[in-house]
Amino acid sequence: MKAFLMYKDQDFDLQQPLPPQAPALIQDLELNTLFNAMALGDTFLFEVAKKAILCSTQHDLDTIHYRQHILKDCLKHAALVREIYNLTVEAIDRERRHFLGLLSRYPDAILHRSLEVLQMFVSILKKLRQIADEHAAEFESEGFRRFFAMLDKELSDDYFAIVQQHLKALEFREGVLISARLGRGNKGINYILRKPPEREQNWLERLFAERAPSYSFTIPDRDESGSRTLSDLKGRGINLVANALAQSTDHILSFFAMLRTELAFYIGCLNLYGQLAQRGEPLCFPLPAPHNERRLTCTGLYDVSLALTMEQRVVSNDVQADGKDLIIITGANKGGKSTFLRSIGLAQLMMQCGMFVPAISFCANVCTGVFTHYKRREDVTMRSGKLDEELSRMSNIIDIITPDSLLLLNESFAATNEREGAEIARQIITALLEKRIKVCFVTHLYEFAHSFYNKHMETALFLRADRQADGTRTFKLIEGEPLETSYGEDLYKRIF
């Protein structure tokens, strides 16, 4: 039994490692703000959101669509989905309360605990079945339909009856039947618990069968060592069954755990949706395009991390960058360049993991990896110079970046004089483009930006932070030639 709510045909692996660039992404795109909004203080939800979003860049369009449909169902039936989620949480919590500890040395105790846990699991599985019975028809997505059909098929009434029979038989009211053979020194070995013949069916047969000889003896009450041997023998006999049963409970537990993990992603989405809708921010399901295309067209794109921290509505941008490999953003300080860059990265990651995105409309090609290279504060350890540090980070990215990745650069290579910085940037960016890597570069390196502008490349887009004639900012980006000053003077004037 599989949940298959994250992928059509595979489990979501919560233990998968984060990609190497994850720490930089978290820092540069302020992802923790997003994760926190999805988690609402629940560490498990946080963990799932983090893994789902950061490990999403290898997904094909099918998976994105698969999740989008499930998410749409979730938005429609939020209460029901939360109820299923809560059932899984309950199963897992209650299982944990049946503590085994040192008793795990006794098959008897293992068996007993497994029976109790199984009883509890069965009651929750029955509730799950009931929800499926009552509401399955209301769900439209392929994922949920498959899930409910599976519950219906696997958890039939007959099945529950068989399980109930086992649970009763394993109380051993009629005694324990164990087979054995003679091992070294004629000691009993290979103790195996046997299923006693079912009486109802066999009584006639047994009546006419020649009675096989049997001999018995009874251990006196005061014989303590004899009783210990007896329970030891019993333990050896039920060892295999206790193991099988304990492993079965573990399997059911991992079913619940898997279901909980996969639903947790959607619960996180529901949480986020609630908060953004409350602020009146628009959300839309994006249109992903294949990775070998170059698409980026959106309206009303905003920075979701900023929106979650601001009281008022935040500035949004419209972009037309279909067919573009390179977007160079220049212009005024404090003009919304960094916010824009972040909003692109966030929307890309959210789209690729099957979420809605913070925009009125959004269409982009999927990419094989998202990377960020942002200017950092001075290295406090003084181990290496600043340019040294920047280039070393760049080199680490080069080690792992693949064609059709997206690289966001924010004021990179500014740690030296402009001419040198520009030359470094030019060489690096040229190489990246030739490697079919999509680049968004916020930069003050005028010489660099302008040299690309002068090439009149079809595949390059130049955006400028807008500044009105009086020096005030709109925080909107407009298309235009890189300008030589970044209006630092403005800023200086405003502050002094």
Next chain:
Amino acid sequence: MTFHSILFPETEESSRKETAEAPDCFIDLNLDQIVDAITASKQEYDLKPFFYTPLHDLDTILYRHEIMRDLENTALFEHIQAFAQKMRRMREHLAQAEKLYYKYQKERWFLDAVGLYCEAVTALARDLADVDLQSRGLLALRAYVTDYAGSDPFTSLMAETKQLQADLAAIHYCLLIKGSTIRVRKYEAESDYSVDIEETFAKFRQGAVKDYLVKFRSWPEMDHVEAQILELVARLYPDIFSHLDDYYISNAHYLNATIAAFDREIQFYVAYLEHIARFKRAGLSFCYPHVSSTSKEVYAYAAFDLALAHKLLNEKSPVVCNDFSLTGKERIIVVTGPNQGGKTTFARTFGQLHYLASIGCPVPGRQAQLFLFDRLFTHFEKEEDIKDLRSKLEDDLIRLHDILEHATTDSLIILNEILTSTTVNDALFLSKKIMEKIVQLDALSVWVTFIDELSAFSEQTVSMVSTVVPENPALRTYKIVRKPADGLAHAIAIAEKYRLTYHALKERLQA
């Protein structure tokens, strides 16, 4: 040719000589360490008495060389190891049977011990048939084992053993435990319940889960409840168990004495070959020495101290080999030279090679010719014993007197740094007196000394010197070479190395 012993050809009149105590020379030559190391993993065979017994006839030495050479064939060696392994398990089974209380337990361990014995013998006969053998000893053994394994008593013992084992293995019974009552009956094809459980819950299987199987400790003994169950099982299968009773009584003397003796004695070779294999892997050579009881022209090339090499190998340090050669009238090697230069090691090497040759073993070295001595005397400088009222010098002289009293012209005498606890003049005087006696005996000997004069005592003495690296006199080569004693004071070099010279000390003490 009938098989007698794998250690002694049948011509040996006093067959299977063993010595309980280590010879006197063992400690001085570190042979005790060598034999301890060789026999460490073979305690059960009590092999030391063989190593404590030097041989005095060349034929027995050759007899052993032949067997050793045959055993260098890895296929044969592995066959012997497999045989030994089975025989060891057989002994363990017998010991276990001895210790147990309940009859059916004793009988079963005994039965399985005999089973292992039968396997060991048949496998040995089968394995030996396929190997190319050259030695008189192993050829005779092969004939003997083949004959024995095909004999009626043995084949019928084996058939009966196998039948009984199969009968017991086929027993399959059921216990019905209810409350404190146990009912025992034959197994009636009831199904395995755990399979049922696994099938029922298979649909939930997600991936690997924890193993909840409890590890039950098991020991050979039974308690009264298990014994009672076994009694009842015996009642369910009365024929098999009465057969077991009869078997136990009628086969008490199943073990063939010649096979048992071979199992122990062959380990002398196995232990030695296993021990030297390590050194061979490290690139050191062993050879079968040419042993003579008449010629005192002895030599060895690339010889080394087996005890020291063992230590060095453990420390991954290189092993230095040395040569020696005595021709014509030469009998006495006088070793002088810097301290810590390998002189004592050289003396030990000379002694070890001769001793190991005398027990018929290959010796550490590339090529060797050695003398079959009648006795091997050593006198190495010892710590003063505080309880001993005699002075060290007195002690030295008493011991030397003792040696010279018993030594013959065929003896080997190894002296190391004796007579040090007196003045140089005294030492020179006494040493010359002793040297005269050894020269008179014409016995082979090695004498490590600080008295250079001894090295040119007569035409029978040969001077050998421990050497240093010419460019750095503080560095030892541990090579002992044949050249006149040069009396160079190397002590100053060592002092320099430790910065204990006058100038060095002045500098250091300034602070």
